[in-house]
Amino acid sequence: MDDHLNDAAPGRDIDTARRELLIAGALTATAAALPGAAGAQTPGATAPQAGSPNAATPAPVLSKVALRVNGQRYEKEVDTRTTLLDLLREHLRLTGTKKGCDQGQCGACTVIADGRRINSCLSLALMHEGSEIVTIEGLGTPDKLHPLQAAFVKHDGYQCGYCTPGQICSAAAMLDEVKRGIPSHVTADLNARPLLSPMEMRERMSGNICRCGAYSNIMDAIAEVAGANPAGSQA
Incomplete structure (x- = not known):
């Protein structure tokens, strides 16, 4: 039998002592599970240190x-x-x-x-x-679409449409990069103006992911604009 129960005062009911022991154990477990209660401010207590769970979030x-x-x-x-x-x-x-x-x-x-x-x-x-x-x-606007926006609509260069704004902005800047002669990782001749081949387009647009997989339609839209307007104007 538990020593605490053996130490019960003479004449004290053993069941009463056992009950008090269980209550005391439950209170201890509850206090351990509530760290906020343990950290409550008391008179004379120091303020929580920076980085502690109870420290105030800085503005x-x-x-x-x-x-x-x-x-x-x-x-x-x-x-x-x-x-x-x-x-x-x-x-x-x-x-x-x-x-x-x-x-x-x-x-x-x-x-x-x-x-x-x-x-x-x-x-x-x-x-x-x-x-x-x-x-x-x-x-562009609904009344005056950018050539890339119109080409994406024509070639169905989107499905859910979530990536489309980023795809179009990236393509517009990419066409301007080609116009200015900026090479990519796959450009063969660094001394000549890059040719917007399918490989060049895939490399330059590789940072824009289409989770619907509309890549072939996206490439068709960009290729059409590149052929009709190699400058990639943003007008």
Whole structure:
């Protein structure tokens, strides 16, 4: 029999002692399962140390950023950790740019920053002070489609459509890269203007993933625009 029960005072009911022992054990287990209760402030107690579970969350650091998006100037005060993607979607309500993997691997968030295509999920908004940003909303409108937008519709270059804004922005900047003679990893002659072969297109668009698998239609749309408008104009 348990020593604590053997130590019960003479005349004390053993069942009563056992019950008190079980209650005490339950209270101890409950206290251990509630770390917040153990950390409650008491008179004379020290404040929680930084990094402890009970430490207060510091207020975000805010900073102003001014930039032009689709030809319009914006000035916003944002958390310094805000990405360009979240600035566009959450602060400017330009939701055409999509958040896919949020790790720079799918290309759904592709926009054109100062003439170059970038993954906006990997770029902090504050890095683009004074930048010129073009999103899918700035390439064309329902009344006046960009040639790539019209070609994607014609060739059915989408299924679910989630990756389409990033695909089109990437393709527009890619055609401009070819116009300027910027080589890719598969360009054979670095001293000559790249030819937009199927291999070149696949390599240059490899950062934009279509989970529906509409790649052949996407390539047909880009090839048509490249042939009709090699400059890849964003007008």
